[in-house]
Amino acid sequence: MIRISIDAMGGDHGPEVTLPSLLRVAERRPDARFVIFGREDAVRPVLDGLPRLKDISEFTHCDVAVRMDDKPSQALRQGRWKSSMWKAIEAVKTGDADACISAGNTGALMAMSKFCLRTMADIERPAIAAIWPTIRGESIVLDVGATIGADAQQLVDFSILGAAMANALFDIERPTVGLLNVGVEEIKGQEEVREAGRMLREAALDTMHYQGFVEGDDIGKGTVDVVVTEGFSGNIALKSAEGTARQIGEYLREAMSRTLMARMGYILARGAFERLREKMDVRKTNGGVFLGLKGIVVKSHGGADEEGFAAAVELGYEMVKSGVFDKTRTTLDLFHARKPAGMAGQMASNA
Incomplete structure (x- = not known):
């Protein structure tokens, strides 16, 4: 039970x-x-x-x-x-x-x-993680609104938390992780993001594969299993995606009812449109997980209907069933055990 x-x-x-x-x-x-x-x-x-x-x-x-x-x-x-x-x-x-x-x-x-x-050992700030539908299936994006801004160590923490969640929920042995940036080149982006990338490369964790920087369009493509960013840009990306899905849905409804031929076309292709509607239904992916706490908490959208709130409850259920808490703790312990001496000094100076 x-x-x-x-x-x-x-x-x-x-x-x-x-x-x-x-x-x-x-x-x-x-x-x-x-x-x-x-x-x-x-x-x-x-x-x-x-x-x-x-x-x-x-x-x-x-x-x-x-x-x-x-x-x-x-x-x-x-x-x-x-x-x-x-x-x-x-x-x-x-x-x-x-x-x-x-x-x-x-x-x-x-x-x-x-x-x-309270937060788990060595985690300064929790993050909100969302499951994101992609062309390839599903990815995890975090942080989508817990806090504004993040330093390099916090981005590394988010990467570890997100990878553990992907491992548990998607049964991926070594999830791919990317840091959201304005370009894929190593010289681009804010210093905190570049430093986090360096730290992840040096850590070389067996529990994840750090793939490098990813851009905004990579989220929907499913380029990586876990996309990591700070809460301000993550929340904007989430709300933009939800709004775009609703916008496209309205465009389709308007187009399909405009003429008799369009209505006939809709009837003939009803099955395809139903599958599209299912894919674009933001209720199916409702629920943000508070990662980094000593317990599982899921935030549902405030305006969610019955199906949306049920999706958030089922997300919490799956988090428990998959043992994500224990897997997260194991990955954190491994990271801190392998942390290079230079990285430890950098973390101390940041603190």
């Missing part, structure tokens, strides 16, 4: 979306069980109407729900120990749950997760 804690109050829709989505997960993952946290007046009416979910869940009332516009410091100060978000995270720390899922305030969720679970 895999137990997943749910912040039922998170997101734009709250229990009306988060709870029904769990039934979809249960149908596809029969060994999933849920620990639900939220305000009783909001959760009980919905939960009572879902007897199948009620049978495989535990519910705990919480007095406070973190608002989407709360500042992280405010949420941490007012919601610690008594909010549905905090309780859901704390369940992972105490072992009552294997993973936590929330569609709530991203900054508050990150602040509470870092405060409650």
Whole structure:
């Protein structure tokens, strides 16, 4: 059994979306069980109407729900120990749950997760990792919004975390890793990115293959299994890709309904268009994993519908099932054991 804690109050829709989505997960993952946290007046009416979910869940009332516009410091100060978000995270720390899922305030969720679970040894800052559909299949991109800016060591940390996630989720023995840059030449880009590339080449880890710099169009091509960048550019890339997918979808709908011949063409090619729609459905890849913590936390998009939130829950499920936490720790230990003396001095001077 895999137990997943749910912040039922998170997101734009709250229990009306988060709870029904769990039934979809249960149908596809029969060994999933849920620990639900939220305000009783909001959760009980919905939960009572879902007897199948009620049978495989535990519910705990919480007095406070973190608002989407709360500042992280405010949420941490007012919601610690008594909010549905905090309780859901704390369940992972105490072992009552294997993973936590929330569609709530991203900054508050990150602040509470870092405060409650703490970061893994030698990891200064967590990163949000997203699964990205590509021409070749799927890649992992991080950081997509946890923090703004990153030094060379943090980019190396992100590379290790992302490679461990790719190894666990995609069953790739030695994932390829690329640093997002303005060009593939070694002389291009910011100093932090060039330094991170040097550190990864010198480390020569058996658990990953550092391929070098990649550019923005390489993300969709699937040139590498893991694309590493800092949170500002990563979040812009993510939102741009989601917006482009919706834009193309609207263009197709408009074109297919414009004339009688176009509508007939759509009917004849309906199967192909359905496959395209499936590929471009951003709900299928909803969910960002907070990597680098001593526990698994997944952030769902705040506006996700039932299918989208279910995808985030299933991502957390797969993270637990694949043993990504232990694989990440093993890779980190290997990196620090092989760290060249010069690199250790560089890290000390950066600190």
